[in-house]
Amino acid sequence: MADVSPSKSLIKGVIKLTLFLGVGFAVLFILNRVLSAPTEDGYRFFPVIGSRVWVWIIAQLHLNFAAFVLGVPIFAVSMEFMSWRRNDERLDRIAYDFTKLFTLAYTLTAAVGTILLISLPVLYPKFIDHLMKILGPTWWVYVLVMYVETLVCYYYFYSWRQMKGSKKGTHVAIGGLLNIMGITMLLITSSWVGYMTTPNPHGVSETGELINRWQAIKSYMWIPLSLHRLFANVVFGAGIAAAYAAYRFITAETDEQRAYYDWMGYTSAMISIGFSLILPGIGYLLGVEIYSFNEQMGIQLMGGFFAWLWVMQAILIGAILMFVNYYLWISLNKMPGGERYFKYVKYLFIVNLLGYAVWLTPHSIALSLEEARRMGAYHPVLGSLGVMASKNTAVVVSYMATFLSFTIFKISNKEPIVSWAKLGHTIRAAVIVLSTAAAIAIGIYSYMVTSAVRVKVLSPIQFGIFFLSIIILFVLDTMMYKGAIVIGEPRWGKMPERSQYALIGITVTFTWLMAMMGYMRSGGRQFWHVYGIVKDTSPDAYLPTHGYAAVVSSIVTVIFFALIGLLFWSIMKLEKVADKGGAQT
Amino acid sequence: MKGGVLKLLIVVVGLNIFFAYIGLYFLPQSESRPPKETKIEKGISQDDLIAVGEQIVFSKGQCMVCHPVKTEVGMRAPAISTIGFEMEKSAKERNMKFESYVFEALVNPSAYIQKGFENMMPPIHKPPTSLNDGELIAVAAYLQSRGAKVSVSYPESVPVLKEQIDIEAKKGGK
Numbered sequence: 001m002a003d004v005s006p007s008k009s010l011i012k013g014v015i016k017l018t019l020f021l022g023v024g025f026a027v028l029f030i031l032n033r034v035l036s037a038p039t040e041d042g043y044r045f046f047p048v049i050g051s052r053v054w055v056w057i058i059a060q061l062h063l064n065f066a067a068f069v070l071g072v073p074i075f076a077v078s079m080e081f082m083s084w085r086r087n088d089e090r091l092d093r094i095a096y097d098f099t100k101l102f103t104l105a106y107t108l109t110a111a112v113g114t115i116l117l118i119s120l121p122v123l124y125p126k127f128i129d130h131l132m133k134i135l136g137p138t139w140w141v142y143v144l145v146m147y148v149e150t151l152v153c154y155y156y157f158y159s160w161r162q163m164k165g166s167k168k169g170t171h172v173a174i175g176g177l178l179n180i181m182g183i184t185m186l187l188i189t190s191s192w193v194g195y196m197t198t199p200n201p202h203g204v205s206e207t208g209e210l211i212n213r214w215q216a217i218k219s220y221m222w223i224p225l226s227l228h229r230l231f232a233n234v235v236f237g238a239g240i241a242a243a244y245a246a247y248r249f250i251t252a253e254t255d256e257q258r259a260y261y262d263w264m265g266y267t268s269a270m271i272s273i274g275f276s277l278i279l280p281g282i283g284y285l286l287g288v289e290i291y292s293f294n295e296q297m298g299i300q301l302m303g304g305f306f307a308w309l310w311v312m313q314a315i316l317i318g319a320i321l322m323f324v325n326y327y328l329w330i331s332l333n334k335m336p337g338g339e340r341y342f343k344y345v346k347y348l349f350i351v352n353l354l355g356y357a358v359w360l361t362p363h364s365i366a367l368s369l370e371e372a373r374r375m376g377a378y379h380p381v382l383g384s385l386g387v388m389a390s391k392n393t394a395v396v397v398s399y400m401a402t403f404l405s406f407t408i409f410k411i412s413n414k415e416p417i418v419s420w421a422k423l424g425h426t427i428r429a430a431v432i433v434l435s436t437a438a439a440i441a442i443g444i445y446s447y448m449v450t451s452a453v454r455v456k457v458l459s460p461i462q463f464g465i466f467f468l469s470i471i472i473l474f475v476l477d478t479m480m481y482k483g484a485i486v487i488g489e490p491r492w493g494k495m496p497e498r499s500q501y502a503l504i505g506i507t508v509t510f511t512w513l514m515a516m517m518g519y520m521r522s523g524g525r526q527f528w529h530v531y532g533i534v535k536d537t538s539p540d541a542y543l544p545t546h547g548y549a550a551v552v553s554s555i556v557t558v559i560f561f562a563l564i565g566l567l568f569w570s571i572m573k574l575e576k577v578a579d580k581g582g583a584q585t
Numbered sequence: 586m587k588g589g590v591l592k593l594l595i596v597v598v599g600l601n602i603f604f605a606y607i608g609l610y611f612l613p614q615s616e617s618r619p620p621k622e623t624k625i626e627k628g629i630s631q632d633d634l635i636a637v638g639e640q641i642v643f644s645k646g647q648c649m650v651c652h653p654v655k656t657e658v659g660m661r662a663p664a665i666s667t668i669g670f671e672m673e674k675s676a677k678e679r680n681m682k683f684e685s686y687v688f689e690a691l692v693n694p695s696a697y698i699q700k701g702f703e704n705m706m707p708p709i710h711k712p713p714t715s716l717n718d719g720e721l722i723a724v725a726a727y728l729q730s731r732g733a734k735v736s737v738s739y740p741e742s743v744p745v746l747k748e749q750i751d752i753e754a755k756k757g758g759k
Contacts, residue, residue: 206712250589294713295705299650299661308612315607451661452703497589501596508600527619532712543617550608554601561597 009158013150017110021143024114031122041537042126051123052540053552058116060515060556061563064236065109066189067229067514070182071237072102073153074230075271077175084168094264096160098241103157104571106150108563124538127529134204134216135192142188149181183230190226194219196530197521198293208533220293224286231282234275236514239507240564242268246500247568249493259493265503266331270406272506273324277399277470281463290524297531301524308546309520311362314391316513318356320506321402325352327502328405334495336488338412348401355398361385384447392459393443396466397436403470404432411477414484424480428473435469511560515553523549620645625719625739631726634739638727641720646709648724662706663699670732675699684736687725688746691716693753708753718743 004012038044046054076098083091121128132139156174163171195203195216203216210216245265252258291298300306329345332338384390416424442462446454525531527541535541623637623645642648642665651662663671676686679697689696694706709716709724716724722739725746729735737745 247590247593250593291705294707296647296650296707296713300647304647304650305617312608312612316604448658497592501592504593504596505600508597509604512601512604526617526713528713535712541619545614545616546612547605547609547614550605550612553608554605558598558601 004158006155006159006162009154010151013154014147016107017147017150020110020114021117024117027118028121031118035122038125042124042129043538044123044125045539046119046123050540051538055116055119055123056519056552057556057559058112058119060518060553061560062109062112062116063518064511064514064556064560065105065112065563066185067233067236068240069102069105069109069153069237070186070230071233071235072098072241073175073178073182074234075238076102077172077179080168080175081172084172090263093260094267097264099157099160100571101241101244101567102237103153105567106153108567124529127534130208130530130534131192131195134208134210134213135195137213138188138191138217142185145181145184145188149178149185152178152181186229186233187222187226190229191217191219191222193521194222194225197221197525198290198297199530199533204530204533206533208530220289221286224282224289228279228282228286231275231278232514235272235279236510238268238272238275239510242272242503243507243564244268244568246503247565248572249495249500250497251572255493262334262492262495265500269324269327269503269506272510273402273406276320277467280395281467284459284463294531297524300526301520305543306520306523308362309516309549311360312516312546312550313513314356314359316509316516317395318359318398320509320513321352321398322356323502323505323509325349325402325405327499327506328402328409330496330499330502331409332412334491335409335412336491337414338409341408341412344404344408348405351401352398355394355401358385358390358394359398361390387447388454388459389443389446392446392462393439396439396462399466400432400436400439400469403473407473407477411481413487413490414481415487416480416484418480418482421480424476428476431469431472431476435465438465508557508561512553512557515556516549519549519553622717623720623723625723627740629739631735631738634723634726634737635730635735637720638723638725638730641716641724642727645720646714646716646724651705662702665728665731667732669729671699672728673733682745683729683733684725684742684745685749687728687737688721688742688749689752690728691721691724692746692749693756696752710750718746721746 035044043051045051076095079091079098080095082088083095152174156171156178159171159174198220200215200219203210203212203214203218205211242265245261245268249258249261249265252261287298287302290301302310325348329348332341332345418424439462442458442465446458449458523543525536526543527536528534529536623641625634625637629637648665652665652668653660653662654664655666656664672687672690673683675697676683679686681689690706692708692710694708695704698704707714710721719739722737722742725737725742726735729737
């Protein structure tokens with residue numbers, strides 16, 4: 001697999017990308033001539049499933065692959081950097097394996113991207129003409145950056161072996177460049193979505209005329225959306241890497257392979273969950289920008305037609321946390337000394353379960369605004385649990401419990417030797433109890449204030465307390481367990497197979513969540529291609545039922561995992577071929 | 586090994602079926618269709634105008650996204666049930682004609698913010714709400730009817746409405 005020389009790999013990359021773009025433009029040219037002209041208001045119709053569902057599936061698949069190939073390099077390069085500084089071969093191997101994954105996923109990303117490139121101008125020519133009029137130059141910059149990124153990516157992967165040793169620093173720098181290219185691409189594509197959802201009135205007039213291109217790029221949600229995507233990409237990329245490790249663990253033939261892929265799965269899952277802690281904060285910033293663009297859009301997204309999808313989101317994130325906790329609790333078995341912490345598992349389970357129950361309680365059981373108006377009131381108990389005040393509290397407490405599951409796993413095979421260890425344990429308990437009590441107290445107080453105070457003041461304080469607590473706990477444990485007695489090294493590979501299904505569960509759920517949240521973000525525009533500027537007049541200009549959206553999300557996720565499974569299988573096949581040929585893999 | 590891969594496949598497909606099932610059978614199933622434009626007939630009776638206005642407030646206007654029907658603690662926007670009474674009071678305080686005040690609240694809402702509330706309402710004659718003249722007058726009639734005497738009518742009130750739209754346009758609002 002890595003027997004291609006770096007210079008040849010560059011040629012390979014250019015040919016592949018040019019081929020995809022060439023095919024894309026050629027098919028586009030032919031279809032525009034062969035197909036009948038679009039309707040008067042600028043639409044063509046995709047057979048059987050309709051244009052919307054087709055573009056929905058293709059765009060989401062492309063987004064999933066793009067998230068993967070942009071997210072994984074961030075931590076792959078970070079790990080290579082650490083392996084270089086610490087001279088750690090195992091870290092270098094995992095960084096290489098991560099790189100192998102995203103490099104081979106590039107082809108699938110480009111293939112799906114080409115289908116999208118053909119579909120959009122063919123099915124929505126008028127809307128794409130408008131986008132090109134406003135943001136056209138960014139598309140050409142995007143193509144240029146895509147070429148540079150592909151070249152850097154191929155060179156980075158195929159030069160891995162050659163640049164070991166004295167050239168390692170340069171290789172890490174190439175990885176850094178790869179990430180800069182990736183972030184640039186993300187910023188460009190987010191500017192398109194940002195423009196469609198929250199167009200800047202200083203950039204485009206109400207009639208859709210360009211006033212200032214830079215202002216049009218600089219929409220309200222551009223930066224928060226880019227940040228949210230950046231961190232979500234890491235969460236997602238690490239999740240896919242964890243799924244890969246789980247797949248390899250299940251199909252492993254030797255104990256050495258099982259041990260390595262167990263460690264890879266654990267590392268990937270913890271990167272995924274660690275970065276996911278940042279997402280609510282950035283999601284909050286994104287929400288603030290949407291509200292400042294248009295209060296109604298914000299409220300529609302948070303509490304209008306989409307309100308029930310937040311309940312769905314709670315079900316999904318709660319499920320992810322349950323999978324993570326379950327995985328960590330099982331992992332205690334492989335830690336010498338882990339049995340000392342078994343007694344805490346039941347309490348953590350109860351806290352997580354209660355948090356989960358509150359989180360997914362809906363505010364109203366009414367099905368529509370009309371029905372809510374007729375009912376006139378909410379459920380006397382559940383109505384109180386279904387609001388932001390209680391949900392934020394439940395989220396904070398659930399995350400705290402998950403962090404504790406991680407902490408007990410990390411310290412379970414160690415015994416501190418510092419003289420103040422007893423005091424340290426007391427401080428830890430105090431931080432946990434006080435921060436949880438403070439989060440609950442703020443949650444209760446949130447019922448008594450206006451929504452502005454609740455959203456702008458109390459919610460940030462609540463999440464701030466959580467982050468402060470985990471930082472304190474992290475620093476405390478680092479100091480307390482410095483030079484600690486190690487009861488025994490983790491028995492990597494000694495994990496029941498069911499633990500790996502939990503890892504797969506995390507990734508599948510997260511992928512489904514991405515599909516659903518992507519739909520919500522897009523659906524927030526309601527009956528507009530560009531909100532308030534370009535109206536959607538197609539037969540698909542309506543929001544489908546939640547069930548319909550859920551089925552499409554499931555279809556996208558299953559197709560994505562089928563393609564990802566194909567990727568994993570191909571990697572294993574290529575490794576086997578390379579092993580037989582004696583080449584490096 | 587093969588058994589493991591099969592189980593893995595079952596987990597992937599099973600979770601997707603489960604999530605789709607929740608979406609289909611545990612969540613409400615309504616669609617959100619684009620609102621249709623309401624054409625108001627010239628000389629429409631006051632009762633009919635109010636009825637049309639109510640229909641728009643609860644549907645196309647999306648007013649209920651922020652405005653509660655009855656007064657609530659922590660409400661984002663004034664309650665609808667007494668809004669006519671409150672508006673008439675504010676109009677007197679600002680020495681404005683009631684009719685002009687109501688139209689200003691709809692097309693130039695940032696001109697005056699009721700105490701205790703934030704500047705968050707968009708002008709509803711503009712996209713994305715885009716109510717036409719007749720619809721705006723019908724909404725005004727319904728709002729006035731909530732605790733005050735209705736003074737607007739169609740098409741007689743159009744010039745007063747246009748005056749407020751012009752003021753907002755000169756201001757160069759969003």
